[in-house]
Amino acid sequence: MVDAAKITRLLAKVVGPERVSDKDFDLIPYSRDLSPARQKLPTHVVLPQSKEEIQGILRIANQENVPVYVRAGGTSHWDAYLAQEPGIMLDMSRMNRILYINERDLVVTIQPNCTWAKLDRELRKHGLTYLCSEAGGPAMTVGGSVMKAGAGPHSTAKFGCHGDQDVITLEMVLPNGDIVQTGSAAWPSAGKFERQCLGPDLAGMFIGAEGILGICTELTMRIRPATDFKERLIAVMPSLDSVIEFGHFINRNVGDEYLQGIYLWVDPNAPDVFTLMMDIFGYEAEIVEHRKKKLSEEVKKLGGSLGDRGPADDYFGHILTGLTDIFATGVWHFFGAGTLRIDDIKFVYDVWRTELLQKRGYRKAGFGGQVLPRRWLAFMVTNYHEPGDWDELVRMAHEIDEIILAGPVIPYGIGGRDGLRDIVASHDTGYYRLLKTLKRTLDPKNILQRGIFIPEEELQ
Amino acid sequence: MRIKEFQDMIYACGRCNYCRGQDFNERCPEIFTQIWESSTGRGRMAIARGILEGKLDYSEELGERIFGCFMCGRCREECKKAAKIDIIAITKAMRADFVDQGVKIPESGSSMVNIAVSSGNIFADSPAAHAKWAQGLQFVRGSGTLFFPGCLASHRFKEKTNILVRLLQAAGYTLDFLGDDQTCCGTPLWITGRTADAKKWAQNYLRKLKKHGVKEIITPCPSCFRAFDEEYPHLLGMEKFPIRVRHTGEVLEEIVEKKKLNFKVPINKRVTYHDPCEIGRYRGIYEPARRVIRALPGVDFVEMERNRADAFCCGGGGAVKITYEHHSNTVAEERIRDFVRSGAQVMSTVCPACEMNLTHGTYAADVQARVLDVAELMAVAAGIVDREILETDYFPED
Numbered sequence: 001m002v003d004a005a006k007i008t009r010l011l012a013k014v015v016g017p018e019r020v021s022d023k024d025f026d027l028i029p030y031s032r033d034l035s036p037a038r039q040k041l042p043t044h045v046v047l048p049q050s051k052e053e054i055q056g057i058l059r060i061a062n063q064e065n066v067p068v069y070v071r072a073g074g075t076s077h078w079d080a081y082l083a084q085e086p087g088i089m090l091d092m093s094r095m096n097r098i099l100y101i102n103e104r105d106l107v108v109t110i111q112p113n114c115t116w117a118k119l120d121r122e123l124r125k126h127g128l129t130y131l132c133s134e135a136g137g138p139a140m141t142v143g144g145s146v147m148k149a150g151a152g153p154h155s156t157a158k159f160g161c162h163g164d165q166d167v168i169t170l171e172m173v174l175p176n177g178d179i180v181q182t183g184s185a186a187w188p189s190a191g192k193f194e195r196q197c198l199g200p201d202l203a204g205m206f207i208g209a210e211g212i213l214g215i216c217t218e219l220t221m222r223i224r225p226a227t228d229f230k231e232r233l234i235a236v237m238p239s240l241d242s243v244i245e246f247g248h249f250i251n252r253n254v255g256d257e258y259l260q261g262i263y264l265w266v267d268p269n270a271p272d273v274f275t276l277m278m279d280i281f282g283y284e285a286e287i288v289e290h291r292k293k294k295l296s297e298e299v300k301k302l303g304g305s306l307g308d309r310g311p312a313d314d315y316f317g318h319i320l321t322g323l324t325d326i327f328a329t330g331v332w333h334f335f336g337a338g339t340l341r342i343d344d345i346k347f348v349y350d351v352w353r354t355e356l357l358q359k360r361g362y363r364k365a366g367f368g369g370q371v372l373p374r375r376w377l378a379f380m381v382t383n384y385h386e387p388g389d390w391d392e393l394v395r396m397a398h399e400i401d402e403i404i405l406a407g408p409v410i411p412y413g414i415g416g417r418d419g420l421r422d423i424v425a426s427h428d429t430g431y432y433r434l435l436k437t438l439k440r441t442l443d444p445k446n447i448l449q450r451g452i453f454i455p456e457e458e459l460q
Numbered sequence: 461m462r463i464k465e466f467q468d469m470i471y472a473c474g475r476c477n478y479c480r481g482q483d484f485n486e487r488c489p490e491i492f493t494q495i496w497e498s499s500t501g502r503g504r505m506a507i508a509r510g511i512l513e514g515k516l517d518y519s520e521e522l523g524e525r526i527f528g529c530f531m532c533g534r535c536r537e538e539c540k541k542a543a544k545i546d547i548i549a550i551t552k553a554m555r556a557d558f559v560d561q562g563v564k565i566p567e568s569g570s571s572m573v574n575i576a577v578s579s580g581n582i583f584a585d586s587p588a589a590h591a592k593w594a595q596g597l598q599f600v601r602g603s604g605t606l607f608f609p610g611c612l613a614s615h616r617f618k619e620k621t622n623i624l625v626r627l628l629q630a631a632g633y634t635l636d637f638l639g640d641d642q643t644c645c646g647t648p649l650w651i652t653g654r655t656a657d658a659k660k661w662a663q664n665y666l667r668k669l670k671k672h673g674v675k676e677i678i679t680p681c682p683s684c685f686r687a688f689d690e691e692y693p694h695l696l697g698m699e700k701f702p703i704r705v706r707h708t709g710e711v712l713e714e715i716v717e718k719k720k721l722n723f724k725v726p727i728n729k730r731v732t733y734h735d736p737c738e739i740g741r742y743r744g745i746y747e748p749a750r751r752v753i754r755a756l757p758g759v760d761f762v763e764m765e766r767n768r769a770d771a772f773c774c775g776g777g778g779a780v781k782i783t784y785e786h787h788s789n790t791v792a793e794e795r796i797r798d799f800v801r802s803g804a805q806v807m808s809t810v811c812p813a814c815e816m817n818l819t820h821g822t823y824a825a826d827v828q829a830r831v832l833d834v835a836e837l838m839a840v841a842a843g844i845v846d847r848e849i850l851e852t853d854y855f856p857e858d
Contacts, residue, residue, distance in 0.1 A: 030497060034474065387471065
């Protein structure tokens with residue numbers, strides 16, 4: 001049982017009374033995310049401004065045995081920050097500064113709650129941009145994306161998930177309050193220029209861990225020149241086989257260089273129409289034109305046809321400012337999602353078509369996927385109405401998740417008790433056991449993100 | 461509960477956080493001042509849903525989050541890309557719920573309404589003070605075109621209002637004025653949740669206007685403009701208000717378009733324009749004032765970075781100037797920083813509330829600059845007033 005008044009007093013000593021609240025109306029906005037996860041209320045919300053304040057908060061949490069949950073832009077899709085137990089919600093909003101743009105080494109150092117949109121805006125003033133990003137609208141943060149190893153439509157066809165190529169160094173506050181730097185930043189007299197240079201890749205341990213091993217307080221990310229050329233294509237392919245062959249063409253025949261993004265969409269009311277939207281990569285007009293020609297030829301060779309690029313421009317052009325219509329009719333939910341080999345996209349598609357459309361008669365969820373270098377990130381996605389559609393959606397999504405993850409698909413986004421953590425735990429792999437060992441070692445009281453990724457009872 | 465009417469919208473919130481923006485507080489003036497997620501559009505929908513589901517109650521403490529909203533419509537504008545939630549209508553309903561349920565609202569908010577009801581204006585000035593700005597001006601009773609300055613223009617900007625009327629009259633408009641019969645339009649009532657009283661107020665006012673033979677209202681105040689044009693028909697269950705209502709912004713553009721005045725005196729200043737929320741985002745009117753300013757000789761027009769639908773509030777909206785003046789001043793100061801970054805020498809706008817708040821913002825930010833109505837710039841260019849009013853060392857007598 002959390003002694004709310006006592007914790008409020010203690011937190012106020014660290015951040016000042018103006019940045020801690022235990023009022024019910026201040027807590028309720030932190031009780032849901034973008035998923036259908038059940039409402040979960042924290043006991044406190046705190047807005048830290050520095051790593052030292054986070055250290056202080058973690059000391060209190062350890063001393064009082066109160067869990068701490070970490071929220072960035074608040075746009076997670078799988079119960080990834082909601083308070084699984086009564087505890088302190090860290091709203092990282094105020095740690096959003098761009099600290100240093102290093103144009104010589106092509107890296108940028110930022111605080112975790114800097115949004116992709118803000119970063120892009122500033123970098124473009126220098127003719128630069130970041131490597132890749134998810135799609136999540138203006139509130140989506142760099143720290144949030146990296147801590148979940150997110151992927152999405154912007155340049156991930158070339159650069160992969162967050163953490164594959166973009167992260168250089170991290171600064172993490174560990175659950176016991178220690179501060180650790182990764183990569184070249186671990187060598188204080190060097191600088192922030194390289195991720196893998198001193199022993200094991202500790203950044204990799206934190207990337208995708210959904211905050212259970214430490215709180216990110218600073219990131220150094222690779223950046224690149226911005227390209228002025230925007231060439232997008234839309235292709236309608238005749239079959240999923242042709243989509244798969246096109247995916248191989250991208251990876252093998254033309255390398256990962258050709259596209260910044262490639263997005264497959266299949267509408268539930270037209271399950272045999274496979275639409276591909278492509279964002280061509282290239283720094284020079286001649287190169288972009290050449291790539292466009294090769295891609296167009298391959299589309300035709302595979303029996304596809306090219307259409308008006310307008311929707312692709314709209315899609316890739318609004319990744320940061322907000323994709324219209326996604327939230328038009330209520331809450332958006334991803335399920336049956338994960339990463340898989342190029343050839344295995346058929347498995348996910350078949351589950352979508354037979355289990356969702358045919359057996360369950362649910363025709364509101366589309367099927368989509370992003371080609372990443374040499375693999376897919378595939379998903380089913382729907383808009384639904386709360387509270388009316390909630391029961392049916394949650395039950396159905398869970399059934400589909402179980403079927404999908406029994407196949408050749410690695411779960412994307414684990415989250416809390418309304419996420420995928422139970423499915424992950426049930427696999428009980430050596431990897432999972434090592435993760436639990438790491439968690440117990442770094443966070444013996446299970447303070448940080450308690451109940452996220454690993455059920456609490458698994459750590460007792 | 462009045463928010464029940466908006467239940468579908470409240471549940472439609474996909475929690476996408478478009479309303480909050482890219483830098484956590486660059487869009488919404490409430491989170492800019494109060495820092496909490498509960499201050500955002502998304503946070504308010506969570507609160508409203510909690511109330512609907514019986515998990516939260518209206519309380520005096522909650523008042524700062526609901527009555528601290530500037531009602532600038534920036535979140536609603538952003539939500540047009542998503543669930544299209546009318547966050548302003550829901551906020552108004554929440555304020556009305558406070559009143560209906562007898563939950564204490566900010567003291568200064570209730571006093572403002574009581575004062576407006578008892579004295580006829582929000583400043584508790586005597587009825588005779590209403591017309592002081594009009595000294596020396598001639599009006600034509602029964603002309604059908606009523607000039608309706610509203611409380612702020614009448615009581616705080618006597619000189620500006622006098623200049624505006626001289627400009628309109630020089631351009632050939634035959635104006636009537638209610639004189640001592642003029643009272644507040646009633647905006648304080650619905651903005652603080654006194655919806656039931658507002659209806660009565662609107663009924664009485666319409667009767668008075670009809671009796672006076674008013675065919676058209678011209679007002680410099682966006683709140684008064686929207687009161688007559690939007691709120692009255694809504695309160696009175698009318699499709700359309702039976703009297704034509706025009707904001708001066710539209711009339712000023714008409715003067716330029718129809719060449720009703722000759723603009724010869726050069727302004728010789730770099731000028732920017734602040735979009736009042738109730739004219740811009742509420743009504744989608746962004747260009748007329750800009751076209752007017754650009755038509756004046758010697759104007760070097762520059763935009764502030766946040767403009768049109770993205771404009772940051774002046775801090776004067778939603779009655780926050782009255783209920784939480786420190787928040788209001790903080791926002792005004794931020795808007796003045798936008799002005800400074802633009803490199804402009806004159807801040808112009810078409811709203812007395814914005815003019816007052818932005819002027820206070822210049823004091824708070826310790827910036828020497830004039831905040832002028834677009835009509836004042838026109839009056840200088842038309843030779844109706846001396847160009848000294850453009851200078852930072854000029855202090856109006858009022």
